[in-house]
Amino acid sequence: MNFSADISLALPEVILAISALTLLVFGAFAPRQTNALMVASMAALAAAGYAAAVGPMGRGFAGGMIADNASAFAQVAIYAASALAIPLGMKWFERRDVRNFEFPILILLAALGMGMMVSAGDLISLYMGVELQSLALYVLAAMHRDNAKASEAGLKYFVLGALSSGLLLYGASLIYGFAGSTKFVDIAAAVHGAANTGVIFGLVFLICGLAFKVSAAPFHMWTPDVYEGAPTPVVAFFAAAPKLAAMVLFARVLTEGFGDVIWQWRQILVCISLFSIAVGAFGGLAQQNLKRLWAYSSIANVGYAVLGLASGTAEGVQAMLVFMVLYMVDVTGFFACLTALSRDGKPMETVADMAGLFKTRPAIALAMTAFSLSALGLPPFSGFWAKFYVFKAAIAVSDPVIQGAAIAGLVGSVVAAFYYLRLIKVMWFDNAEGGTDPIPGEARAIAIGAALFSFPVVLAALVYIDPLAKAAALALGQ
Amino acid sequence: MALQAIAFYLMAAVTIASAFGVVSARNPVHSVLFLILAFFSAAGLFVLLGAEFLAMLLVVVYVGAVAVLFLFVVMMLDVDFAALRQGFAQYMPLGGLVAGILAVEMIVVSSTVATNGAASANDAPAVATDISNAEAIGRVLYTDYIYFFQAAGLVLLVAMIGAIVLTLRHKPGVRRQNISDQVARGPKTGMRIVQIKPGEGISE
Numbered sequence: 001m002n003f004s005a006d007i008s009l010a011l012p013e014v015i016l017a018i019s020a021l022t023l024l025v026f027g028a029f030a031p032r033q034t035n036a037l038m039v040a041s042m043a044a045l046a047a048a049g050y051a052a053a054v055g056p057m058g059r060g061f062a063g064g065m066i067a068d069n070a071s072a073f074a075q076v077a078i079y080a081a082s083a084l085a086i087p088l089g090m091k092w093f094e095r096r097d098v099r100n101f102e103f104p105i106l107i108l109l110a111a112l113g114m115g116m117m118v119s120a121g122d123l124i125s126l127y128m129g130v131e132l133q134s135l136a137l138y139v140l141a142a143m144h145r146d147n148a149k150a151s152e153a154g155l156k157y158f159v160l161g162a163l164s165s166g167l168l169l170y171g172a173s174l175i176y177g178f179a180g181s182t183k184f185v186d187i188a189a190a191v192h193g194a195a196n197t198g199v200i201f202g203l204v205f206l207i208c209g210l211a212f213k214v215s216a217a218p219f220h221m222w223t224p225d226v227y228e229g230a231p232t233p234v235v236a237f238f239a240a241a242p243k244l245a246a247m248v249l250f251a252r253v254l255t256e257g258f259g260d261v262i263w264q265w266r267q268i269l270v271c272i273s274l275f276s277i278a279v280g281a282f283g284g285l286a287q288q289n290l291k292r293l294w295a296y297s298s299i300a301n302v303g304y305a306v307l308g309l310a311s312g313t314a315e316g317v318q319a320m321l322v323f324m325v326l327y328m329v330d331v332t333g334f335f336a337c338l339t340a341l342s343r344d345g346k347p348m349e350t351v352a353d354m355a356g357l358f359k360t361r362p363a364i365a366l367a368m369t370a371f372s373l374s375a376l377g378l379p380p381f382s383g384f385w386a387k388f389y390v391f392k393a394a395i396a397v398s399d400p401v402i403q404g405a406a407i408a409g410l411v412g413s414v415v416a417a418f419y420y421l422r423l424i425k426v427m428w429f430d431n432a433e434g435g436t437d438p439i440p441g442e443a444r445a446i447a448i449g450a451a452l453f454s455f456p457v458v459l460a461a462l463v464y465i466d467p468l469a470k471a472a473a474l475a476l477g478q
Numbered sequence: 479m480a481l482q483a484i485a486f487y488l489m490a491a492v493t494i495a496s497a498f499g500v501v502s503a504r505n506p507v508h509s510v511l512f513l514i515l516a517f518f519s520a521a522g523l524f525v526l527l528g529a530e531f532l533a534m535l536l537v538v539v540y541v542g543a544v545a546v547l548f549l550f551v552v553m554m555l556d557v558d559f560a561a562l563r564q565g566f567a568q569y570m571p572l573g574g575l576v577a578g579i580l581a582v583e584m585i586v587v588s589s590t591v592a593t594n595g596a597a598s599a600n601d602a603p604a605v606a607t608d609i610s611n612a613e614a615i616g617r618v619l620y621t622d623y624i625y626f627f628q629a630a631g632l633v634l635l636v637a638m639i640g641a642i643v644l645t646l647r648h649k650p651g652v653r654r655q656n657i658s659d660q661v662a663r664g665p666k667t668g669m670r671i672v673q674i675k676p677g678e679g680i681s682e
Contacts, residue, residue, distance in 0.1 A: 010625070017632060024639070061625040102643045109636050116629060128629035135633060139640035154644075178591070197590045 006060035009067045012048040012075055013119075016112040019044035020105050027101035034101065038090050041104035042083045045111060049079035052115070063183045064122045066252075070321075070472035071119035074248040077325050078118070078241045082111040084332060085237035087442045092233045092339055093144070095440070100143060107237065110136035114245035118252070123172040123182040126249060130168065130213060133245065134161045137238050141230040153229025160222040164212030171205025174198055184257040192260050200264050206253065207268055213246040216272045216306055217279040220299045224287075227295035232347065235291060236335030239298050240328040247305055247324050251317050254309070255476050262312045269310035270405050276303030277412035284419045288350050293419060294334060297375055300416055301327050307409055308390040311397045318473035319389035322465055326386040326458065327375075333450025334371040337364050340443035343436050351423055356432025364439065365427045367451035372420040374454040377413050382458040387413065486526055493519040506552045514545045531611035 007014060019041070027037055052075035057067050086104045093100055113133030120126040138161060142154020176182050178198035179190035191199055212219040227235050254265055280300020287293040305327070308320035341348040341357075341364065348354065358365040374383035394406035453461065496519065499512035517540045524533035609617075619627055674680055 006625075017628075021635075062622040064622075064625045100643060102639055106636070106639065106643075109632065109639075112632065122626075124623075124626045125629065128626055128633065132629060132633050132636060135636045135640065139636070139643055142644055145644055174587075198587055201587055 005056075005058075008056055009058055009060035010065060010119075011055050012052040012079075013065075013112055013115050015048045015051055016044060016108055016115065019047075020108040020112065023108070024102075024105050027105065031099065031101040034090055034094065034099070037101055037104050038086055041108055042086055044108060045079045045083040045086075048111075048115070049076045049083075052076055052079070059121060063185060064125045065116070065119045066121040067119055068472075069468075069475040070248060070252065071115075073321065073468050073472040074118040074244060075115050077328065078114045078245055079111055081241040081244075081328055081332060082107050082114075082237065084446055085233060085241075088236060088336060088339055088446060089231070089233035091440055091442050092231065096144070098144060098146075103140070103143065106136045106140055106143075110140070110237075111241070114241055117245045118248040120249060120252065121184055121256075123176065123184075123187075126253065127165075127169060127172060129249070130246075131165060133242060134165070134213070137161075137242065140234045140237070141226060143234065144231045147229075147231075149229035150231060151229075153226045156222055156229075157226045160212070164209045164219065166209075167205050167212070168209025171202045171207075171209060174202030174205065176202075178202065184253065187257040188259060191258060200261070203258060203261075203265060204268065207250075207265065207272075210246060210250050210253070211272055214243055214250065214302050214306075215295075215299055216302045217276040217299055218272075220276065220279060223299055224283075224292045224295040227291045227298075228289055232291070232335055232339045232349075236332050236339065239294070239331045239335065243298070243302060243305075244324045244328055247302075247309070247320060250306075251309055251320060251476050255312075255317065259477070266310050266312055266399075267401070269306050270401055273303045273306040273310055274405055274408055276300060276306065277409050281412040281415035284416060287419070288352065290338060290349055290351060290354070290423070291335075293351070293423075294331065297416065297419075298331060300412060301375070303412070304387060304390050304409060307402075307405055308393055310405070311393050311402050313393065313397060314470075314473045314477050315393040315396060316473075317476055318466075318469045319393040321469040321472055322389045322462075323386040325465060325469070326382040326454075329450050329453050330371050330374050330383060333367060333447050333454070334375075336443045336446040336450065337368050337371070340364060340439045340447060341436055343434060345437065348436065351426055353433075354423065354427050355430035357427040357436075359432050360435055361439065363444070364447060367447045368427065369424050370451040370454050372423055376417050376420040380455055380459070382454040385458060385462060482526060486523070489519045489522040489526070493523065507549065510545060510548045510552055513548065514541050517541050517545065529611055531615060 023037060023040055023044075026033070026040075030036075052067075052072045055067060055072070057069070057072075059066050086107055089103055089107070093103060110133050113129050113131070113136060116125055116129030117133060118129075120129055138154055138158040141157050142151050144150040172182070175187060178196050179187045181187060181190065187199075190196075208219060212222075215223040227239070230238075254262075258265060276299050280296045280298075280303060283299070284293050284296035287296060301323075305320045305323050308316045308323060310316070311319075338347070338349065341353075341361070343353065354365075354368075357368070370381060374381035377383045377387045391406050391410070394402050394409075397403070493516050496512045496515040500509050500516060503509045503512060517536055521533040521536040521541075524530070524536060672680065
């Protein structure tokens with residue numbers, strides 16, 4: 001493979017890197033041109049998404065990166081979610097008079113890191129992608145620096161993220177030492193047949209490090225605090241795209257590198273999944289702050305995605321991909337609603353603040369109801385189809401452990417139903433405490449668009465998402 | 479080779495002793511100096527392993543840049559390290575337990591390697607002995623590893639942007655240099671002629 005062919009494989013990444021550098025220089029000289037920066041960075045993401053969708057497939061840079069159906073599928077979803085986060089965040093910061101032209105640039109660099117994660121073919125590119133993505137997210141979380149809670153969130157995220165990077169690197173170094181290579185294909189050849197204890201030891205550390213990044217229990221401790229403290233539009237961004245990127249990376253490492261030792265990692269994933277579902281369901285019951293509540297909800301939802309992955313079949317990976325994409329729409333929409341709502345200049349963030357919202361802001365209340373019902377998994381909303389895919393894949397595996405885990409997952413979603421239904425009850429039937437400030441246009445558009453997606457657009461969209469996710473899952477299995 | 483063995487044990491002993499000095503020295507400046515000694519002897523160990531490029535990198539980057547930076551920070555910050563170390567005796571048993579468990583786990587892993595061997599069929603590729611370390615790294619760094627190399631550059635760029643975003647403040651009232659204004663300043667803009675009547679003084 002020659003260099004120009006390698007570059008054409010990595011075209012989405014190259015587009016993002018060059019536009020981030022150009023916009024950084026532009027922003028340094030003209031920091032007030034926020035609208036131009038916003039449009040240009042969204043255009044860069046759109047171009048990268050298009051390049052990923054139609055670009056050539058193959059392995060480049062001596063196996064360091066892989067462009068296949070799975071990376072294309074994930075990259076398009078990630079770049080779309082990142083593009084939505086840019087206007088949401090920039091307008092939010094402008095309303096608070098925080099002028100940070102770096103916001104869209106950091107989003108671009110984070111998206112670049114996520115693109116590298118989903119196309120990683122080597123432990124080094126895995127780590128580089130993870131680090132690029134998380135470093136940008138730490139800065140974004142602390143960007144509202146006059147707010148003590150945002151600074152705390154950024155610091156907490158940074159310290160715990162550094163710890164998880166340490167775990168990840170330790171695992172990667174063990175795997176390299178025992179398997180003799182950092183490439184996934186060579187690792188697969190080394191673990192073929194007889195799995196060495198040292199490799200498995202490294203694999204466990206690698207799984208722990210990745211579980212930190214997707215905030216699966218028992219590595220979820222940072223999630224509620226960071227979600228509560230970080231600026232709401234930033235939470236809308238990092239509750240969605242980075243989770244998908246880390247899950248795809250998870251799937252790629254496990255199926256390409258360790259496909260032969262599935263009986264070793266399946267039990268770990270089942271434990272992580274069940275623990276996440278339980279923590280998410282029970283931890284959310286006592287929460288009054290909606291951002292913390294959705295942090296627990298996201299822990300539970302990651303649990304379902306991991307359950308899909310734990311089944312180890314192509315159907316399981318497909319279920320995970322469909323689940324994550326549908327969940328991303330829900331969570332972005334919900335946090336867009338929270339971005340929009342404020343009363344007398346103060347953000348409305350607690351369950352009690354939402355009292356009587358249906359009477360004052362019926363459109364936003366309807367959208368939030370749709371997201372809650374969807375996260376609960378009620379048909380015909382998108383969350384139901386997502387869970388349907390996961391449970392169908394889990395039941396199809398003839399392993400009583402996976403099937404039992406699926407039943408436990410169903411019980412978990414019944415427990416979690418309490419807090420979603422409580423929110424809906426407060427919005428619809430309690431008395432309003434007062435009006436809300438005017439709803440900004442971009443947040444309303446994203447919220448209503450996402451609500452329409454969760455029902456009824458999802459029924460039509462699944463016709464397209466299903467075969468694409470299936471092709472992506474088959475590509476990961478090779 | 480007896481000479482190599484002597485060199486190894488000497489440098490290993492110095493590394494461990496100075497590492498202990500880093501955590502036990504009362505004066506933080508002494509800690510940093512011990513750290514430099516630890517880096518230096520670790521570099522010596524790398525030379526013994528035949529990784530001379532890594533050894534030079536350790537000296538240039540860690541001793542030359544990172545440790546000096548540490549020294550600056552330690553001297554400039556007013557951190558009371560004695561107060562930080564007060565809980566030492568209290569946390570010692572728990573810390574010792576964790577360290578013990580980690581040591582046992584590492585011994586178990588390395589003994590499996592000793593008995594079963596590393597990855598059965600896939601040994602690390604043999605090192606070509608006719609080229610030096612630096613040459614070997616130079617051959618792959620901009621060819622096979624260009625993707626990782628560029629990504630590492632972007633990671634550093636994000637760190638730089640982050641540091642600026644989170645710390646740079648444009649405070650009002652700070653007198654900054656404005657070269658063109660300062661150079662263009664002449665008698666007309668810099669002086670004001672005031673006529674003072676005798677016996678009245680001047681009021682601003």
